[in-house]
Amino acid sequence: MLEKNIVEQVCFDQTIEAIDPSAVHTVTLASGNIMPVAAFGTFHSDWAQDYMFDATLEAIRIGWRHIDTARAYENEDIVGQAIAEALKRGYIESVDELFITAKLWNGHMAKASVAPALESTLRALGVEKVDLYLNHWPSPNVHTPGCAADHLNPNAVPYIHEEFMETWQEIVKLKKAGKIVDIGTSNHTKGTMQMLLRDCAADERPVVNQMEMHPLFQQNELRRYFQSEHITCVGYMAMGSPHRPARDSFKEHRNDMADPTLLAIARELGVVPPTVCLSWAVQREQKSGGFVAMATRSDWIRSNLENATRDLLSSDQLIRLCGDGTPGNDGIDANNRLIWGQVFLWPEAEGDWRVLWNDSQLFETREDYLEFKRAWSRYADIKKARTFQSE
């Protein structure tokens, strides 16, 4: 029933007026390159895959110039076809008018797989280079597309720095070869970023980290750390991803758009809640970052982009949403993480998804991890034996 209602909402209307792309706010990355703050997302769970060609084409017609893609979304070729069609129809004169973000999938992080993965991405998108190439996740763990929330891959491992650096050095080589303009990370934690920055040269540093950020999950501490390192933070699920499939939703999750403060601000401004979410994403912390958002309706595609052309929220409204930067005053932030990443967990995380994010299991080398694994396994055996004795 929900599925049917959602599909009925898909609506592309070419009479909806486009926005001048030059009116969209930009940020200057540490490299000096300029990135439009609003990125059109091309991932949508399951049902919307059939609409990504039309949605991406419509986004380009309406004025989006930053397109967020990933190998994991299994639609780079569809996005490539939409870009080709946009050129054919004259929505853009050259692909250089677009800022394209692409991502290296976890399954391609082995040294020998990185270059072929980027080649395949470039071919599918129909471009010679991408503006920004992100390493999608810090660890090489994969899950079956559409798998259940409790699915675990027995080969999953925690963050192993020496192996990550091999991947990163391959990404750097591709940048130096001119196939990537800027490099960045996604879903990095403070600990994994500190290790990366410790071991890379000045021209090998990431300039962007794409991470989950929405009004009920603002990630202030982490974001400020990245900013202090001149890494621009781009927020995904900026509206709280209202149509996530059931397998990615948990009873603990809260709905950003139902937050009373956010609703009150929407009423004061006479706008809908998504407008407040995206205005927050554009204006937060001296307009230092950006957002990724997707939609499959022309009116939403337009209104979402419009938020990146203006500063709708007053400073008082921003403070009500974000707090004033002093400890303990974080506005409406509720630590409401939506992407738990539970399908990426390794055995020693013992099913606790927080371990993925709290840096409690980071390893310099594979040998360090194996040593920990052996100790953990001995401890697990002792625990099991004690349980049997007490029964």
Ligand SMILES: NC(=O)c1ccc[n+]([C@@H]2O[C@H](COP(=O)([O-])OP(=O)(O)OC[C@H]3O[C@@H](n4cnc5c(N)ncnc54)[C@H](OP(=O)(O)O)[C@@H]3O)[C@@H](O)[C@H]2O)c1
């Ligand atoms: N780096 C990563 O690991 C990562 C992880 C997750 C996502 N992402 C990126 O972030 C993008 C956005 O994530 P998301 O789609 O889950 O979250 P989102 O952008 O917060 O939410 C998108 C949903 O909001 C609805 N929507 C869009 N505009 C609206 C409006 N103006 N009013 C009411 N509803 C609106 C859309 O509905 P309809 O579908 O009906 O149009 C869509 O279902 C993805 O497409 C992907 O590119 C990256």
